[in-house]
Amino acid sequence: MTVTASARPQGGVRERKRIATRNAIQRAVLTLALDRGFDGVTVEEISHEAGVSPRTFFNYFPTKEAAVIGDVPEMPDAEAIDRFVSAGAGQSILEGVRDLLLSSVDQEPNPDGADIESLRRTLLRAHPYLFTLRMASMKQLELELVSVVERRLVHDDSRVAGDPERLHSRARLVTYVAFAGIRHAWSCWAETGGRGALADRLIDSFTELQVLARGEY
Amino acid sequence: MTVTASARPQGGVRERKRIATRNAIQRAVLTLALDRGFDGVTVEEISHEAGVSPRTFFNYFPTKEAAVIGDVPEMPDAEAIDRFVSAGAGQSILEGVRDLLLSSVDQEPNPDGADIESLRRTLLRAHPYLFTLRMASMKQLELELVSVVERRLVHDDSRVAGDPERLHSRARLVTYVAFAGIRHAWSCWAETGGRGALADRLIDSFTELQVLARGEY
């Protein structure tokens, strides 16, 4: 392997190499896709550019798409979830979801990965299809969020538990609207070239959501 | 070809055969995917089941996915769009979008296709991934809707045209929320086994959206 890992990441050689390779592959696929288009690039070219064999590419990413999509936010820890569930009806539920998602978005430090984030932002902005793919790959998070929102709704007003179908329906609607907020935040963030943090955009989008909800436009 | 077309559809033999084949392929892919899973079925099997060659399969659908996803709603005609754009600020914008989308959803008659619709509903309900794929394939409609919503916002209050970036941001948010409504409507519709029309679910979901917006839960 010809990967010059700046030795920042802690851990053994293995760990460091693994991260470096992962970054190299993402850098390669994003760079190549940016000037030839996603379909104009083969895994063979990507692997070559990243300095690994095609077979190794698939040890790191299950599909070519996965490499451009990158890591997707995960559900925050149980503590943050409990805080959300038991915040009480005083807090608007969308506000609660927003704060919950903020902890999801903040993770993923990845030193040496700033350029990757930027490349990805540019690419996904230019190709709506890839952007929707990324959103689609958050389906897991979405499903988990639905059940957390259900818990919250029951906590706020235990009567709703009496009608599970309606409860589920509401939880899903809240979740879908929240995801509309995420999509919006990401779009804005990409459009302004990554000015400020994604977290700030998320706050803006949810605020705007409240404005829309109040029917002010 | 061994397709027994009940001769309902008008038009020449060609047209009828084409529709029959298209239906046969969809029926085949949906049926097979329902008991072996989407990945457990090959195009060869699907084509055989539908009574066509594998090559012909790809004359009807660009990908295996496209066959399960089926036709996706399109933007309604210019007349309906104009009605939406110039409805005036008296009508809430989400209500307007809802009505606009109702005309999109109502099309697609496809006689002989009732069973296909039902199979598809069952399959997509069981496989969230396929459902998100279907939503993702509506990206085109979504993009068009954004620009229509922009026109509406300008029509309602021409001052917003002075800040194009903000205008675009708002239009996108409205559109994303509307799509949250569509997703919700579709989920509910699939979950109740297709009871009632999808259009009715859409109305329900948008009503619920207003309730959520008013912060009533």
Next chain:
DNA sequence: ACCGGACTTTGCACCCACTGCAATAATGAG
């Protein structure tokens, strides 16, 4: 410094999705 077990990389053979092309068959208009 060396050894042996654990993990990684790679090549190879293979399956399947998908495409362009050219031959053949079905349709429809006059």
Next chain:
DNA sequence: CTCATTATTGCAGTGGGTGCAAAGTCCGGT
């Protein structure tokens, strides 16, 4: 019935993706 149009198919080829086993790398213990 004829011929232009359009649909179907086979074939050969590209590229994504996987299982397996061989070879290479890392790391902890001695």
